[in-house]
Amino acid sequence: MSPPLLQNPAHKVKHLGLKYRPDIDGLRALAVLAVVIYHYAPGKFPGGFIGVDLFFVISGYLITGILLKAFETHSFSLLDFYQRRIKRIFPALAAILLFCLIAGWLLLFASEFAALGKHMAAGAGFVQNLVLWREAGYFDVSALHKPLLHLWSLAVEEQFYIVWPLTLWLVLRWRWHVTVSILVFAGLSFALNLWGVASDHTIPTFYLPVTRAWELMAGAALAAWHHPHGRRDNTPMSHSSSILGLALIVLGFIFTRPDRGFPGLWGLLPVTGAVLLIYAGPTAFINQRALSLKPVVWMGLISYPLYLWHWVLWSLAAMVTAGADLFVLRIIKLVAFPLSLALAWVTYRYLEQPIRTHGGLKTSKGLVIAVTALGLGGLTINLTGGLAQRPLSLINPHAKQLLASMDEDAKAPKCFNLIKGATLAKTWSCELGDPQAKRWIMAYGDSHARSLIPALDTYGRQQHIRVVFSGISGCPALLGISILDGRDKVEGPACLELARRAAALADENHAAGVVLVQRWSYYLGGTTKPDEHIRVQTKIQAHDDGGNFSSSFAAQAVAYGLKTTVTRYYRLGIPVLLLKDNPQQPAEFPSWIVRFGNTINLAALNRASVTLAEHARNQGPANRLLEAIARQYPNVRLLNSDAALCNASQCPWFTDGKSLYFDDDHLSITGAMRVYPLLAQALDGLLHIQQPQ
Structure with missing residues (x-):
């Protein structure tokens, strides 16, 4: 029973x-x-x-x-x-x-x-x-x-x-x-x-x-x-x-x-x-x-x-x-x-x-x-989006406006980390700009590339260019190198697969150009921002075309990967725009200061932002590598966003009452659009687009 x-x-x-x-x-x-x-x-x-x-x-x-x-x-x-x-x-x-x-x-x-x-x-x-x-x-x-x-x-x-x-x-x-x-x-x-x-x-x-x-x-x-x-x-x-x-x-x-x-x-x-x-x-x-x-x-x-x-x-x-x-x-x-x-x-x-x-x-x-x-x-x-106008809230109304400037682009989640397990998903990229345009460019990289989606999208729409975008967090998407974990096991093959698919797509569909955005200093094992040293010297290895790996320090591996990638595009006759990394702030967004109270002293907050000298020192090794690549390969152009994000002494957190950063090192929509004029000018030059007089 x-x-x-x-x-x-x-x-x-x-x-x-x-x-x-x-x-x-x-x-x-x-x-x-x-x-x-x-x-x-x-x-x-x-x-x-x-x-x-x-x-x-x-x-x-x-x-x-x-x-x-x-x-x-x-x-x-x-x-x-x-x-x-x-x-x-x-x-x-x-x-x-x-x-x-x-x-x-x-x-x-x-x-x-x-x-x-x-x-x-x-x-x-x-x-x-x-x-x-x-x-x-x-x-x-x-x-x-x-x-x-x-x-x-x-x-x-x-x-x-x-x-x-x-x-x-x-x-x-x-x-x-x-x-x-x-x-x-x-x-x-x-x-x-x-x-x-x-x-x-x-x-x-x-x-x-x-x-x-x-x-x-x-x-x-x-x-x-x-x-x-x-x-x-x-x-x-x-x-x-x-x-x-x-x-x-x-x-x-x-x-x-x-x-x-x-x-x-x-x-x-x-x-x-x-x-x-x-x-x-x-x-x-x-x-x-x-x-x-x-x-x-x-x-x-x-x-x-x-x-x-x-x-x-x-x-x-x-x-x-x-x-x-x-x-x-x-x-x-x-x-x-x-x-x-x-x-x-x-x-x-x-x-x-x-x-x-x-x-x-x-x-x-x-x-x-x-x-x-x-x-x-x-x-x-x-x-309802968090009931921004709720009564009895203790939040500073000025802080609400400031926080709104830190929102990410709505397209970003649909274009980034399109992976399945350790491999790329079948749909591994998205289209920005003008999706009907015949002329197109490839843009990819890590999370710092994702931060620039608003600027890339705006450029594509204004110049009637289709922008194919993809990215993976913490991924040096370069041909010829792979990230390793602490057990010497290849980790994140999707990163290498991204670099390969991007190059193959650019070749097969005749891309007008390639934009590569990375947090370069992070992979080089140096200082990415004040007092933050990244130890990845043993986590990146270079390999030959047969897939055989050889140990290499991070700086050597990244240099090898960058040269391999740029060489591939040089042989295909495709111009490449390499972006020097944006300034990175010394700490997390100080929301505790701006959350409560009746006023916000942005000038005082900006005094704690990274100085131009610190930024230049932190990014020095990465920038020297990029400059050396640009001198060696005629198809490479560099973009330095410092003029848009820094003044004579500092790279401020806030400008015109808005935050330029999503957190401590990723640009907000506001920050990305501050970079946009420089990016547009660099892409015009890369693609030989003549602006009307």
Whole structure:
């Protein structure tokens, strides 16, 4: 007889779960503290993010145990299951979404509030992981400026809760072996995870539920194994399992890095460690002596609201104080953690516990309505562009106007990072300017090329020239060189493929010219801006036409790649315009100064901008290389934008009340259009266009 999938919740048993284990709450404490430390000090604890993987294993274990016991007693109710999930998850989530709504309304610029609104809607709909997957990219707002970034893991768990009860019910109905079936599901998910990492689809592999399910399935398999056999506590095996489990987790903290293709094989460390600790039982050495200590258990009990609060507070504070002194940021971190603890305890004690203990079906419906309303509110905020004219906002009205000058071109997202995994997508470029024009030019490069899209588009429209544009972030798109990662494995083949496709297209369709824009000093391994030294000497290698690589310092490799690229166009008879890099400011846009108050002293802000002498010194090695290439190849012309972006002493941040920069080194639309007259003049000369007298 198969277990019923849906029953009236009135027939539910009072307790469907497993016997309470304080050590599992202790494991939750370890997980949340690791994540908190990672978020507050990623450079000092780069492996702490694997705490999320511990949560996944715990969830898989507990939920599967509850389901199996309910199925066994024929007391499972799908409605009751989701009601319990709602009472567990929605109270703290609703509090966080409401806090974000109020804080965003008062403190954020319209563009920031609009982005927050989108993430509120995604968080309320439990699709934040999918939204972040689609957003991933160089020019997207940095992770620190996404207060609801961490809801991706909650989305993965909720997607698991939607699918898993029915799946497990079908396994039992068809009389499959439960543990073996779960291991098969886990194996398929793990194989997809390995394939995704190996094929450089690391972003979807990190976020998608199908490539994360194996971590939840690991806990589920242990629950299924425990269900018929029971646990045998306080055995030599349990003590060694607890020690080995903790050791694996610690090794994960030490050796796992965000740039090492996670989860992949690295995910085995926290997942296996968590499984061994749970398997060991509450009387095992580590579980009893460390994880079951009262302060540790208390931290585990508030781990969920702490997970939600700590990042929201830090992210919003970082957004509001962007560009502030490091000392200010350190003070904020010191305050954020104890404040997060206090808010987590209040949320647990006065919101979660009363609702979980006394809340009924009406309470669950109310929670669903509240979270849905907050999600719809976020969607409305996003669709209205962040409600720029909202009452009671503390934002300086002059700052709103200044921020508006930093907007990016609407065409930019459709023209940049058109890649699929580590390769170029089939549609790898876009058209700017006059799409009907027969005469055309190729323009490509990295994110600094993207910054010039408004100027390139304007030139094409005014001169009736079609501009084919493409670019990839952090990509020296030059023939003959490739970027390497720290493990001497070729990384980002799309960059080299971009250089090859651009040259092939220019040859086949007879391009009138080529524009190449790069953050040259970044790839040369020198100083890109004051006090920022880039160490990439071992990350670029040159290779011959047969694809054989040879080690080379960055400067030598870039020089080789540039010569190879220019030589190719010289032989094709195609002129090339090389742009010297724009000035780069010493720090992030100081929004914390202009966000509040009644006036903005742009002159004072400009005094902190990069000086002309500093800019010339920073870009000196790159400019000398470009000048040498221009002297050697008659088809090459250079463009220096300093005259448009600098005065006699400085390269100011702001001109005529507008920001020339999108952040610290990328030009805004305003900055790009300041460069436009010089760019137009250079392209006219390159293409031999005579201007009317």
